[in-house]
Amino acid sequence: MIHFYRLTLEYKGTRYLGWQVQPDDAGLTVQGELNKALRVISKSDDVKSMGAGRTDAGVHALGQVAKIAIVLKIAPENLRKALNVNLPDDIRVISCEVSDEDFFPTIHAKSKEYHYRFTCNRSFTAFQNELICNHPFELDLEKMRAACQILIGTHDFSNFYCEGTEVSHNVRDIFECEILEIPQENWMLPSHYVFRIVGNGFLKQMVRLLMGAIWNIGRGKITLEDLKQALGPNKVQRLGPVAPPEGLYMVRVNY
Amino acid sequence: MIHFYRLTLEYKGTRYLGWQVQPDDAGLTVQGELNKALRVISKSDDVKSMGAGRTDAGVHALGQVAKIAIVLKIAPENLRKALNVNLPDDIRVISCEVSDEDFFPTIHAKSKEYHYRFTCNRSFTAFQNELICNHPFELDLEKMRAACQILIGTHDFSNFYCEGTEVSHNVRDIFECEILEIPQENWMLPSHYVFRIVGNGFLKQMVRLLMGAIWNIGRGKITLEDLKQALGPNKVQRLGPVAPPEGLYMVRVNY
Numbered sequence: 001m002i003h004f005y006r007l008t009l010e011y012k013g014t015r016y017l018g019w020q021v022q023p024d025d026a027g028l029t030v031q032g033e034l035n036k037a038l039r040v041i042s043k044s045d046d047v048k049s050m051g052a053g054r055t056d057a058g059v060h061a062l063g064q065v066a067k068i069a070i071v072l073k074i075a076p077e078n079l080r081k082a083l084n085v086n087l088p089d090d091i092r093v094i095s096c097e098v099s100d101e102d103f104f105p106t107i108h109a110k111s112k113e114y115h116y117r118f119t120c121n122r123s124f125t126a127f128q129n130e131l132i133c134n135h136p137f138e139l140d141l142e143k144m145r146a147a148c149q150i151l152i153g154t155h156d157f158s159n160f161y162c163e164g165t166e167v168s169h170n171v172r173d174i175f176e177c178e179i180l181e182i183p184q185e186n187w188m189l190p191s192h193y194v195f196r197i198v199g200n201g202f203l204k205q206m207v208r209l210l211m212g213a214i215w216n217i218g219r220g221k222i223t224l225e226d227l228k229q230a231l232g233p234n235k236v237q238r239l240g241p242v243a244p245p246e247g248l249y250m251v252r253v254n255y
Numbered sequence: 256m257i258h259f260y261r262l263t264l265e266y267k268g269t270r271y272l273g274w275q276v277q278p279d280d281a282g283l284t285v286q287g288e289l290n291k292a293l294r295v296i297s298k299s300d301d302v303k304s305m306g307a308g309r310t311d312a313g314v315h316a317l318g319q320v321a322k323i324a325i326v327l328k329i330a331p332e333n334l335r336k337a338l339n340v341n342l343p344d345d346i347r348v349i350s351c352e353v354s355d356e357d358f359f360p361t362i363h364a365k366s367k368e369y370h371y372r373f374t375c376n377r378s379f380t381a382f383q384n385e386l387i388c389n390h391p392f393e394l395d396l397e398k399m400r401a402a403c404q405i406l407i408g409t410h411d412f413s414n415f416y417c418e419g420t421e422v423s424h425n426v427r428d429i430f431e432c433e434i435l436e437i438p439q440e441n442w443m444l445p446s447h448y449v450f451r452i453v454g455n456g457f458l459k460q461m462v463r464l465l466m467g468a469i470w471n472i473g474r475g476k477i478t479l480e481d482l483k484q485a486l487g488p489n490k491v492q493r494l495g496p497v498a499p500p501e502g503l504y505m506v507r508v509n510y
Contacts, residue, residue: 010381060382062442089389092381126265126347127315127386131443134344185440187317187504188386249442 002046002069005079006099009034009064012090013245014130019055019064030055030091034066037086041079042072052105052253053112056205058245060131063094063113063252065105105253109200111175113252114207116195116243117182120218127188133247139218141179141193147217147227148177151197151210155231159239160210161203170233172206174199205242212240257301257324260334261354264289264319267345268500269385274310274319285310285346289321292341296334297327307360307508308367311460313500315386318349318507320360360508366430367457368507371450371466371498372437375473382443388502394473396434396448402472402482403432406452406465410486414494415465416458425488427461429454434469460497467495 009030017027021035031049038047048069055061074082080096087093117132124134151174158170176198184191195211213230216222222239230236264285272282276290286304293302303324310316329337335351342348372387379389406429413425431453439446450466468485471477477494485491 012381012384089379089384090381092379124344124347126267126345129267129344131382186444188444189441 001073002071003073004099004101004103005068005070005076006097006103006105007034007066007068007080007083007093008095009061009066010092010094011061011064012130013055013058013060015088015090016057018057018059019051019053019061030061030064031066033088033091034068034083037083038068038070040086041074041082042070044071046071050105052109053202053250054204055248055250056245058130059248059250060246061250064250065109065253065255067099067103067105108255109253111198111200111254112202112250113176113196113198113254114202115249115251116197116207116211116247117192117249118195118211118243118247119190119192125188125190128190128192130246132189132192133244135215135243137215137219139215140220141218143220143224144214144218145179146224147214148179148195148197150224150227150231151177156233157203157206157231158233159230159236160206160213162205162209162242167203170203172199172201172203208243208245208248209238209240211243211247214240215243216240256328257326258328259354259356259358260323260325260331261352261358261360262321262323262335262338263349263351264316264321265347265349266316266319267385268310268312268314268316270343270345271312273312273314274306274308274316285316285319286321288343288346289323289338292338293323293325295341296329296337297325299326301326305360307364308457308505309459310503310505311500313385314503314505315501316505319505320364320508320510322354322358322360363510364456364508366453366455366509367505368431368451368453368509369457369462370504370506371452371462372447372502372504373450373466373498374445374447380443380445383445383447385501387444387447388499390470390498392470392474394470395475396473398475398479399469399473400434401479402469403434403450403452405479405482405486406432411488412458412461412486413488414485414491415461415468417460417464417497422458425458427454427456427458463498463500463503464493464495466498466502469495470498471495 019030021031052065076096080093083093119134120139180194276286307320331351335348338348374389375394435449
């Protein structure tokens with residue numbers, strides 16, 4: 001008999017090709033490691049897992065949600081502990097509960113929250129490597145905050161996704177969007193910025209493309225008007241780089 | 256003409272074989288990377304560097320001190336910036352000043368401070384990997400703190416150094432020794448403990464061997480009396496493991 005559980009996971013994405021198991025098992029993935037641990041714990045190859053979102057290679061998560069299906073009936077807290085013993089140190093299960101069979105982590109998500117962490121000078125710390133991106137340019141925070149305001153609302157993000165990953169439509173609702181300043185708290189983390197965005201869904205590489213465009217607004221390479229023009233179905237020239245994966249965190253999925 | 260500068264460096268030791276350049280250039284070292292950057296900046300192969308202490312493979316530094324000798328006369332702040340452009344991201348120069356020719360970072364050090372960071376349960380975070388060691392056992396903090404008190408003073412540490420690294424004598428003064436509790440501050444760092452030790456010098460692997468012994472005191476595997484017995488020239492059985500390098504930080508050198 002199949003039993004369903006709902007997990008909240010935290011992981012450092014650096015070593016992984018991303019969340020999703022690769023078709024040809026091409027390399028390490030978070031889901032692959034999770035499935036491996038589930039096979040050990042349930043003593044069966046009959047394991048299934050489904051995440052709320054497919055984080056890309058190098059992208060981190062503080063609150064990925066996954067539904068799993070295994071042949072083992074076990075107290076959720078014991079499953080959580082057993083998983084943490086069997087998973088690599090850079091993947092942790094934060095919480096575990098019994099799930100309804102008809103819960104779908106993707107479809108039922110009301111909103112998702114992503115953070116992109118970055119510094120913008122050369123005074124970064126030796127320890128932020130892989131965790132906070134350094135974008136070594138002077139940035140106009142005022143303009144970047146104005147850009148965040150423009151993104152709030154319902155827009156067609158056809159100019160902000162990775163080509164070759166077509167989905168049924170490219171319209172998404174952005175509920176919250178802002179740039180936070182995080183002061184230096186300790187020896188490890190420098191003072192840095194967080195580009196925080198909450199929406200009902202995100203296209204592949206959308207947050208990183210938005211971050212790249214906002215950086216270019218901060219540098220004065222493009223204008224707020226350019227951003228407004230790009231928020232629609234008509235293809236325009238790309239507004240900025242794809243921000244590197246190490247700054248991005250999938251923070252929360254709200255149901 | 257040779258010019259002398261004094262640097263304070265921060266580095267994440269994970270990728271390096273340690274501070275010291277290997278005789279046969281066997282792999283990446285912090286000093287090797289520093290020398291490489293100095294050769295580029297001074298446009299000369301005539302560069303020398305000397306650190307206050309030889310951190311081992313995987314050990315970090317928040318305040319390593321180095322004296323360098325190069326053929327270039329340059330404003331210290333400009334040298335600091337040029338080094339940070341030319342060094343890898345996981346090595347940063349915190350400060351730079353002109354140095355006396357007769358300053359020796361090793362000999363003139365009055366004291367050094369090391370921190371060993373550890374968690375002792377399975378609730379560590381996915382992000383502490385390489386930065387805070389997990390020692391997954393229940394520990395009696397009271398006893399470990401009593402052990403710290405025993406270590407304060409002048410002792411022969413013949414039982415607490417890596418064999419094959421004989422020096423003239425093994426007596427060292429420990430000025431301060433304690434265990435601090437660090438609360439969880441943010442998404443990355445879990446609440447954890449810091450074994451903090453300040454002394455006039457440390458033998459190779461001494462801090463990590465002391466940490467291993469203190470862990471075993473916390474686990475009840477050895478007694479405070481065993482520790483007292485081991486603080487002398489007479490060889491005793493090793494009291495504990497060499498704590499893994501990733502928890503150790505060279506924090507400060509006082510002159």
